[in-house]
Amino acid sequence: DxxxxxxxxxxxxxxxxxxxxxCDPISEHNRLYWYRQTLGQxxxxxxxxxxxxxxxxxxxxxxxxxxxRPKGSFSTLEIQRTEQGDSAxxxxxxxxxxxxxxxxxxxxxxxxxxxxxxx
Amino acid sequence: RKEVEQDPGPFNVPEGATVAFNCTxxxxxxxxxxxxxxxxxxxxxxxxxxYSSGNEDGRxxxxxxxxxxxxxxxxxxxxxxxxxTYLCVVNKSGGSYIPTFGRGTSLxxxx
Numbered sequence: 654d655x656x657x658x659x660x661x662x663x664x665x666x667x668x669x670x671x672x673x674x675x676c677d678p679i680s681e682h683n684r685l686y687w688y689r690q691t692l693g694q695x696x697x698x699x700x701x702x703x704x705x706x707x708x709x710x711x712x713x714x715x716x717x718x719x720x721x722r723p724k725g726s727f728s729t730l731e732i733q734r735t736e737q738g739d740s741a742x743x744x745x746x747x748x749x750x751x752x753x754x755x756x757x758x759x760x761x762x763x764x765x766x767x768x769x770x771x772x
Numbered sequence: 773r774k775e776v777e778q779d780p781g782p783f784n785v786p787e788g789a790t791v792a793f794n795c796t797x798x799x800x801x802x803x804x805x806x807x808x809x810x811x812x813x814x815x816x817x818x819x820x821x822x823y824s825s826g827n828e829d830g831r832x833x834x835x836x837x838x839x840x841x842x843x844x845x846x847x848x849x850x851x852x853x854x855x856x857t858y859l860c861v862v863n864k865s866g867g868s869y870i871p872t873f874g875r876g877t878s879l880x881x882x883x
Contacts, residue, residue: 686871688873693780693875695859695873695874696816696873697873698870698871698872703869744816748869760806761818761861761871762818763816765814766815
């Protein structure tokens, strides 16, 4: 079981720079999620994909954030013109999904996260 | 009102104690519920799903009260290793499979 992997584990960048993170989900999982977590808070939903289709994006997400999952496998999350407020842990998770009640009960499997520090 | 609310704690209990956490959710049409555990600076990991009839896994018992829109987690015979943050997760309804997390409840078990 290879699990969900994220790269890099840590990223320090200067304000105004662009950063890109990668997530490789569990291979048989067709759903992929991005969350952001800051200290003392739970993970906050950013966006999710079912296969290669981006089905929903948080209204809180500014247009500096973009995510792709071009072949329905790995995904990238890009943040343009980073700000200090973007400093957080960025978590990727995957799950199995499809129509029916089974989908509702499919738990998320998280990667180790990418910790972003914007200076 | 937040979609999922939890008391952040911390709950500070001695080893062997029984401790219970509640979590309330705002969307009455929510379909599925989970408890996750998160250790400091680590990713969340599934602790258990929560079923309508209630379910137990060893020292852990989860219950769902749809009428009052809350779920609970009971930990019996607390161990030092149970110290962590416990996250309540509710699956957003309406066709979008978006698990929504509470802010978590911190548990500290001391000798």
